[in-house]
Amino acid sequence: MEYVMLIYETPLDFEARTSAAGEAFRGAWRAYHKALVDSGVYVGGNPLRAAESGTTIRLKNGKRHVQDGPYAHTKEQLAGFILMELPSLDAALDWAARCPSAATGAVEVRPVAVEVRESMVT
């Protein structure tokens, strides 16, 4: 089954991507990524730039409403996603628990709606 990890991070985690103090965090992430790939569960994914770089758009009565910033202003922000191929939710949760950001932020695991995707392919 396909699962996505939605990774939510604190401002401090975002900083750790570049700060000197973040070396351990980056090391942990490199190792985590490698373990995902080497174990054969990694399908794809990407980190995202900070939430402030997001732009949210809504169309109301045909008019564009553009909001500078993320969809929702929360303490922890979406920082990236990883798509995995795994036999069960339990296995996906095991991987989520190993995610370095799970210790400081949060990781949401969601099954991919394969049936919806397939119904859209014409």
Place this chain on the structure above:
Amino acid sequence: MEDVHRTIEAVARESYGRLVAYLSARTRDLAGAEDALGEALLAALTAWQRDGVPQKPQAWLLKTARHRLIDRIRHEQVRAASAFTLELIADEADEATSAEQFPDERLKLLFVCAHPAIDPDVHTPLMLQTVLGLDAAAIARAFLVSPAAMGQRLVRAKAKIRDAGIAFEVPEDRELPQRLDAVLEAIYAAYGSGWEGAAGADPRGRGLADEAIWLARVLAQRLPAEPEVRGLLALMLHCEARRPARRSPEGRYIPLSEQDTRQWSAPMIAEAERALAAAATHARPGRFQLEAAIQSVHAERAHGARTDWRAIALFYDRLVDLAPTLGARIGRAAAIAEVDGPDAGLALLNEIELAAVSAYQPYWAARAHLLQRLGRKPEAVDAFDRAIGLAEDEAVRRFLLERRG
């Protein structure tokens, strides 16, 4: 109010399993017994607040829960056997409460929870809930599943016990060893610390250590002639004794070989040694006794002795013969590396098929340490990365990152 709350909590913790076991032993309806006891605990909240805590709180709860159970059975106008059930409950409970004593059926309950007809993954959660009264959310946290999913699994298992008519009894002698294994496995899974070797650790922090030790003590009391029960108790006590030494005050991870032995709990080690000695008198070694014996050798360091790796390697040899689990095979490799050198240890690790360890952290940690000792740097860094990536514990991650260099 607070006091009554605390008293009820204490009584519930102390007697929950005994009451559930007793109430469900005849009906075989665990969920019904738990509901009835839950209602009795709620009723206690108001009644004890109003009238004070009764002299025999346990008997009060039993009486109240039994009434609820009987009401329910009457109300449901149930199955064929219900009249019989009803009678039994009423008779026996009357007798029991009047004697201020009721039989301890928890042993039977443990065997029901670990019955072969029940999915092995639910054995431990069932025990934690029915014998200890832990709620599904707390159990789900410990096992890293969602509370809803855990709740469903428990409900399904209880329905199976009731509908399949699984007997509340201690298995007969010829069946006992195999059935007991499942009970011990389930208790050990609750402890959850798993393998803790010289090369690394897998303290996944899922453990319900106190609960597991408590269950093992109950079991040891009720089955004094089964050496593996005491072996398991000794094993968990040895691991538990080292808990304070496993982290520095700043929260850094400290491997077994570097732990300050003054921080180990001497009373726990002493209890572990007594349990192991009592088990040994039966001259029937088993997996848990061997694992406890290995920990007992490590514990010798508390008396200033050097770790006798040769003895540890011998125990691991026997353990691998008996139960070739991944943890045992990796432990043996680490011990052999101490006796015959890292090459010999690595050769044993190489015998393990890769597919089995692709997500098994202790393997990669052990491998990384041995490769590093052999000066095979690029391979060591590779293995360290795998071990770091698979680690769940922040402190272990940091420790391995530092070791990797």
